[in-house]
Structures are given as C-alpha cells and as structure tokens.
Amino acid sequence: MEKLKKAFSRLPICLCADSLYACEGFFERCKWTNWRYILRYKEGSIPPIGAEYRELKKLEKNYQEHLYSKNYQAVKNHYYLIQIGHMIGQFMEEWEGIWKKVKQSLEQKHKRLLERFIKK
Numbered sequence: 001m002e003k004l005k006k007a008f009s010r011l012p013i014c015l016c017a018d019s020l021y022a023c024e025g026f027f028e029r030c031k032w033t034n035w036r037y038i039l040r041y042k043e044g045s046i047p048p049i050g051a052e053y054r055e056l057k058k059l060e061k062n063y064q065e066h067l068y069s070k071n072y073q074a075v076k077n078h079y080y081l082i083q084i085g086h087m088i089g090q091f092m093e094e095w096e097g098i099w100k101k102v103k104q105s106l107e108q109k110h111k112r113l114l115e116r117f118i119k120k
Contacts, residue, residue, distance in 0.1 A: 001029050005033045012035075012036075013033070013036070014035065014036040014077060015036070015038070016037075016040075016078065016081050017037065017038075017039055018039070018042075019041045022046055036074070041053070
C-alpha cells in the first residue's frame, strides 16, 4: 500500500477486498492513506464483525438506506468492478477451453504467444 500511495499520492483510491483483509492493520493503513474500502463480508467468516453488525442493525431501527447507497459514485464503482471481474472470469474460462484444444506442449504454446506479441 505504501508503494502505491507513493506512486499515486493524489489519486483517490477505493479498495475492494474480501473479508480476509478485515484486520486492524488494514483499517489503520486505509485511514493513514485516506483511502476508502469496500469489504465483502461472508456470514460466519469473522464472528466478532458479524456480531457487531447485528448489534448496529438493531440500533438502526427504521433506517432503510443501504450503507453504500449514500454515495452514488461508490455504488457505480462497485458495480463496474463486479462486472469487470465477471468478464475476466468468462474470458479465462473460454480461453482455457481453447488452450486445451491446441495439440502442442505448454512450452510450444508459450513460444507461439511470445512470437505473436513480438510481431505486433
């Protein structure tokens, strides 16, 4: 994170990560770099956070607005990131099928790819 902050010090960044990264160090670094974050929480993955979330929901009472819907740009960014990830996944699945059909060794396939990139 420090290298990224140094290279792009003025760039506003929003990290999209799994709940695996939800630790004190992550939150401290995000605060220090003034970055925002979106963490995907899977029920049961971090019990203390789950308990805290449920307690906050009780306090919320009739507050119906979703946490991320307060910032329209954040919702759009999150949606685009999900779409890009889905597209990459589809591309990789299709590529794997094509890659397996080519009757060459892995070394030959890599050599041909490199030759194609160098030609262009």
